[in-house]
Amino acid sequence: MAIKVITFDADDTLWVNEPFFREAEEKFASLLEDFLPAHQSIKELYRTEIENLHLYGYGIKGFMLSMIETAMNVTDQKMPISLVEKVIRIGREMLEKPVELLPGVEDVLKSLNGDYRIVLATKGDLLDQERKLKKSGLEDYFHHIEIMSEKRPSDYAKLIRHLDVEPEEFVMLGNSLKSDILPVLELGGHAIHIPFHITWVHEQVDHVIEHERFMEVENISLAAELIRKM
Amino acid sequence: MAIKVITFDADDTLWVNEPFFREAEEKFASLLEDFLPAHQSIKELYRTEIENLHLYGYGIKGFMLSMIETAMNVTDQKMPISLVEKVIRIGREMLEKPVELLPGVEDVLKSLNGDYRIVLATKGDLLDQERKLKKSGLEDYFHHIEIMSEKRPSDYAKLIRHLDVEPEEFVMLGNSLKSDILPVLELGGHAIHIPFHITWVHEQVDHVIEHERFMEVENISLAAELIRKM
Numbered sequence: 001m002a003i004k005v006i007t008f009d010a011d012d013t014l015w016v017n018e019p020f021f022r023e024a025e026e027k028f029a030s031l032l033e034d035f036l037p038a039h040q041s042i043k044e045l046y047r048t049e050i051e052n053l054h055l056y057g058y059g060i061k062g063f064m065l066s067m068i069e070t071a072m073n074v075t076d077q078k079m080p081i082s083l084v085e086k087v088i089r090i091g092r093e094m095l096e097k098p099v100e101l102l103p104g105v106e107d108v109l110k111s112l113n114g115d116y117r118i119v120l121a122t123k124g125d126l127l128d129q130e131r132k133l134k135k136s137g138l139e140d141y142f143h144h145i146e147i148m149s150e151k152r153p154s155d156y157a158k159l160i161r162h163l164d165v166e167p168e169e170f171v172m173l174g175n176s177l178k179s180d181i182l183p184v185l186e187l188g189g190h191a192i193h194i195p196f197h198i199t200w201v202h203e204q205v206d207h208v209i210e211h212e213r214f215m216e217v218e219n220i221s222l223a224a225e226l227i228r229k230m
Numbered sequence: 231m232a233i234k235v236i237t238f239d240a241d242d243t244l245w246v247n248e249p250f251f252r253e254a255e256e257k258f259a260s261l262l263e264d265f266l267p268a269h270q271s272i273k274e275l276y277r278t279e280i281e282n283l284h285l286y287g288y289g290i291k292g293f294m295l296s297m298i299e300t301a302m303n304v305t306d307q308k309m310p311i312s313l314v315e316k317v318i319r320i321g322r323e324m325l326e327k328p329v330e331l332l333p334g335v336e337d338v339l340k341s342l343n344g345d346y347r348i349v350l351a352t353k354g355d356l357l358d359q360e361r362k363l364k365k366s367g368l369e370d371y372f373h374h375i376e377i378m379s380e381k382r383p384s385d386y387a388k389l390i391r392h393l394d395v396e397p398e399e400f401v402m403l404g405n406s407l408k409s410d411i412l413p414v415l416e417l418g419g420h421a422i423h424i425p426f427h428i429t430w431v432h433e434q435v436d437h438v439i440e441h442e443r444f445m446e447v448e449n450i451s452l453a454a455e456l457i458r459k460m
Contacts, residue, residue: 055325057357061291065318068298072315081307084314088299095285126356127287127379149357 001168003190003230006112007159009174010122010129012196013220015136016100019198021063024090028067031086035075045070046201053202057149059125064091095128099135104221109141112224117143121159121172123151123179151179153186160187171230173223177205185211190230192216192223231398233420233460236342237389239404240352240359242426243450245366246330249428251293254320258297261316265305275300276431283432287379289355294321325358329365334451339371342454347373351389351402353381353409381409383416390417401460403453407435415441420460422446422453 011017025045029038036044048066056062067087071079112118120142122129129147133139144163148155160170167188174180175196182205184191193209193216217223241247255275259268266274278296286292297317301309342348350372352359359377363369374393378385390400397418404410405426412435414421423439423446447453 055322056291057355061286061295065291065294065321068314069318072311077311077315079311081302081309081311081314084298084311085302085307088295091295092285125287126377130379147356149360 001166003116003171003227004165004169005117005119005160005163005171006227007119007121007170007172009172009176009180010120010132011124012175012198013102013173013180013194014105014120014138015102015132018196018200020094020097021200022198024063024067024094027090028071028087031083032071032074032079035079041070041074044074048073050202057125058123059128060091060094061125061128063094064088067091095131099132101136101138102220104219106138108220108224109138112227113141116227117163119144119146119159119163121146121148121151121156123148151176151183153183156183156187156189160189171227173220175199176203177209178203181209181214185209185214189213192226194218194220194223231396233346233401233457234395234399235347235349235390235393235401236457237349237351237400237402239402239406239410240350240362241354242405242428243332243403243410243424244335244350244368245332245362248426248430250324250327251430252428254293254297254324257320258301258317261313262301262304262309265309271300271304274304278303280432287355288353289358290321290324291355291358293324294318297321325361329362331366331368332450334449336368338450338454339368342457343371346457347393349374349376349389349393351376351378351381351386353378381406381413383413386413386417386419390419401457403450405429406433407439408433411439411444415439415444419443422456424448424450424453 008014025042029041032041045067048070052062052066056065068084071083071087109118118141126147146159160167171190171192172180172184173192173194175194177193181191181193190213215226217226238244255272259271262271275297278300282292282296286295298314301313301317339348348371356377376389390397401420401422402410402414403422403424405424407423411421411423420443445456447456
């Protein structure tokens, strides 16, 4: 069966995202260095984020709340109140960052446009993802945009049903094995992994994937060439 | 043209929402009463929320961040750090609240089911709205669920196009004249207003609406009867 729908992940597949979180974590840890070594603050922050995930979901606002909670915990509420303001500023700067497209992205979307239905499937905060899409200038390439609170097999199943195609006609491209690749393979779809140099611990997968509908390529242009041959 | 799609707003149309925000505001203001009279804290909070709306959007996480910022502003950063923790607790309690369906909601959805396509269109935080929908037990009644960052005419136009109906075949039911009624009338759709006893200032409209495709009823059961006659 030929591919009808190409679905792209957004963060760290179309544009830079994770490095901004790493940068923010560094800034956050440096605010707390009178209380705790940086690597421990970052570890505590991660623990708080994971604990809060069921309540806050993915995205910058939840990250901001988790930073504030972490700061209170690690300083035993002894930090100055001005630190809260600095933490909020870190988050607000993230929300206002311009969008940095990854190399080749626009050319690839342009070249696939018309031959396939192109879809965006991204996890995270609704308003923030919409804003990034708008800033990216890529909006018009997408036939459908799906902003998801999670990327589980059931979430993809809903999307594929909604797009009215068979799983074998669907290919997902993304940088996260956990969110973009494994759930789609499980459903019978195709998946192409385009690794990004930084991956959030929570998204890491520590086994090797071998699957007849799975491929890994170095960049998005090579992914597009592969799809043409499918 | 007969009605094909009935779209329901969620907060304060299907279930209680705004009273929880009012309750939270009262709690927040009482935390600050050593610094400011309650009505002034609430006024400051509202100002901060509106200022942050473009950045945080609607929903509880943004509300939490706005409460923290307001507390810092009105106390000139002189509040104890424990107050931040209390503010976060107010927000977390909101996120964990059970869902209280409004009277008649389930009966109405049951009775319309099968005769019309039933859609949910709600504004707010993605994860939080999904969670409320799940807790409500109403999920299966909806043919389509749209969680929107805004409810402007262009957002409804996208939804109507997506549902592949004409505006005249579309009726929207909701408690907010600003978000549920006016934008739909502008597009040529039908709209039924079901007032709720509390409306957020930001959603208030201070003129009377007279329109041939507009109606106002006291409760959701009467709205369903009206639609049957359309």
